[in-house]
Amino acid sequence: MLDNLPLSRKQITSIVQSREYRTSIWSGAVRSGKTIASILAFFDAITRAPASGLILICGRTLQTIERNILEPMQDENVFGPWARETHHTRGSNIAVIFGRTVHLIGASDVRAEGKLRGLTACLALVDEATLLPESFWTQLLARLSVPGARCLATTNPDNPNHFLKVGYIDREDDPEMDVKSFHFTLDDNPSLPPEYVAAIKAEFTGLFYLRNILGRWVAADGAIFDMYDxxxxxxxxxxxxxxxxxxxxxxxxxxxxxxxxxxxxxxxxxxxxxxxxxxxxxxxxxxxxxxxxxxxxxxxxxxxxxxxxxxxxxxxxxxxxxxxxxxxxxxxxxxxxxxxxxxxxxxxxxxxxxxxxxxxxxxxxxxxxxxxxxxxxxxxxxxxxxxxxxxxxxxxxxxxxxxxxxxxxxxTERKWRRQIKLNELPVKTEPEPENKPVEVRFAA
The missing domain is CATH 3.30.420.280 (Nucleotidyltransferase; domain 5)
Structure with a gap:
């Protein structure tokens, strides 16, 4: 059992709805709860995955996969008993989750597409999809060829002309695409204390505030130091x-x-x-x-x-x-x-x-x-x-x-960051979030 993990209605809805689509994309602000939702959806998907075909976790490097995905999955404070079902030795390119072997694939450049050649997959979790080469993403979807195969992906917003936005998120209403996207803002994460939310909002401005706090896909436009006086x-x-x-x-x-x-x-x-x-x-x-x-x-x-x-x-x-x-x-x-x-x-x-x-x-x-x-x-x-x-x-x-x-x-950031803390500064105000925390019980 996974007891009393605080989730927003948006997180729960995304987990449930993702079961119905071949490709599900969680995009939005930093620390908005999208990764937790995607990991829960991945746990769920492993238990439902076809018996044949490989299960993959893909990211920019093996180290980012370990840091962003596997280490949170092994945190009992977050996932309770499920954390003990995730086994991985640091530096290894495989993990075992719920008894299934999971292959870890880094994709730092266009040559990474070759790592997928020849394999057949039934399930993939992609970390920070906008950082991966388009050729890798396209090859990955082609390799998910087992009936019932699924791809789950997370990303922070990027340029609105990015291939993931134009080719997939913007086309989710096309029934031939079989894609569903879920958008999150910082206020959608019910587990964050208010002081942390205030702190993280204070650390971003301009383009980065729109992307990393509000979760918007906006283009870089105009002066970079538009706040300079x-x-x-x-x-x-x-x-x-x-x-x-x-x-x-x-x-x-x-x-x-x-x-x-x-x-x-x-x-x-x-x-x-x-x-x-x-x-x-x-x-x-x-x-x-x-x-x-x-x-x-x-x-x-x-x-x-x-x-x-x-x-x-x-x-x-x-x-x-x-x-x-x-x-x-x-x-x-x-x-x-x-x-x-x-x-x-x-x-x-x-x-x-x-x-x-x-x-x-x-x-x-x-x-x-x-x-x-x-x-x-x-x-x-x-x-x-x-x-x-x-x-x-x-x-x-x-x-x-x-x-x-x-x-x-x-x-030199480590040297000055101890004293110069941006989270002590005035914070931009946002409307109260509509999604209230919900306590749910997941059965393994």
Whole structure:
């Protein structure tokens, strides 16, 4: 028995209705309860699955399958006795659930489609379907060829031109498709405490609020920093507060393009300040700087004062220098010159989401000693051509300062996140959810 698991009516309805369709897709906000519903539907589907054909769990990697699906399935606090029916050894590509062997398949790129060739499946659970290649998804559905075969999938919303939205969710009313989609918002999860809901809402803004809180499939459009206001977010350098510490320097290396560096400090007011910048761009009348010259230019700048309280002669730099991993030769040169570097974390969408959340919350500000970065911010926009192709990406023009800032903020997140908690900030209000928690009893 699975006793007293709090579920919303929407979750229960999705579990029951999914039995009637070949393909069921749970999409919506983060932490909205869609994964719990899909796992319960998967447990149910295993007990009803045809005797022949393979059972699959697919995700971007084996590690994400373990983290997002198998570990929750083994949590007795959530699934009670059913958790003991899920057996898996970390790193293995199989699991045993209710006595059935379940094959775990990662699909990180287009070559993953080959992993499905030749197999016959009766049931598949797909984690974060929008992150998988379209060729893999198409091949997976083709392999679900046993009579009564089913596919259960979860995803957060993405670009509205994404193949999953256009080719499947938008066509669920077509009887030939045999597809059903279930949409969830953050307020549809009855197990979340109100303070957590308030916290997670405060961490998103703009595009990411619409997708990850309201669960909408919306396109990236217009300015990325649409919440940026120079009157609120730019402070005179000589009025900078004291810093708890300097979290690091981010460097976007260029040869034909500019090389840009920013230095970020963590203020005593628990605001991150972009304190200073350095940029070199060769003019048409001079030769491009070599990595030796760019290294010297960066080191000379680092030795200068970056805060009004710094000594006039500056001081040696001993902190983080975060550099794009693609600039391997430059990193080698910096190391030879005595400057240790850290390879930048380069998840673009996560970095943009983090930066915009900080700016919207007033937890990231800039000084007037960053004129080049301040010029870039208003023109940092989403690429409409990528949007038309179902992808989200910024326009790669005049973004060197924004890239260097993204590198240092995301790569050092563990260092500043302890004090700068976005969940302490004001929260956007939403209507009370219509779905009230319901207690149900599931029989195994």
């Amino acid at each position: 120079p009157d609120q977010h730019v402070v005179p350098w000589d009025l900078l507060p004291e810093m708890r510490w300097i979290i690091g320097v981010g460097v976007d290396h260029g040869t034909t393009n500019p090389t840009h560096a920013v230095i970020v400090g963590h203020g005593v007011d628990d605001v991150l300040y972009v304190m200073d910048e350095w940029r070199h761009k060769s003019t048409s009348n001079e030769a491009r700087w070599t990595n030796v010259q760019l290294s010297k230019g960066l080191r000379d700048w680092l030795a200068q004062p970056h805060h009004p309280s710094d000594p006039a002669e500056g001081q040696p730099w001993r902190g983080y220098v975060v550099v794009d991993g693609a600039a391997a030769d430059y990193r080698v040169q910096l190391k030879q010159d005595g400057l240790s570097t850290v390879i930048a974390q380069k998840d673009v969408l996560y970095g943009i989401r983090t930066l915009t959340a900080l700016v919207a919350a007033g937890r990231l500000k800039f000084t007037d000693r960053c004129p080049e970065l301040l010029k870039e911010i208003p023109g940092y926009v989403w690429d409409t051509k990528a949007t038309d192709q179902g992808k989200d990406a910024p326009v790669k023009v005049n973004d060197h300062g924004c890239d260097s800032l993204r590198y240092v903020i995301v790569t």
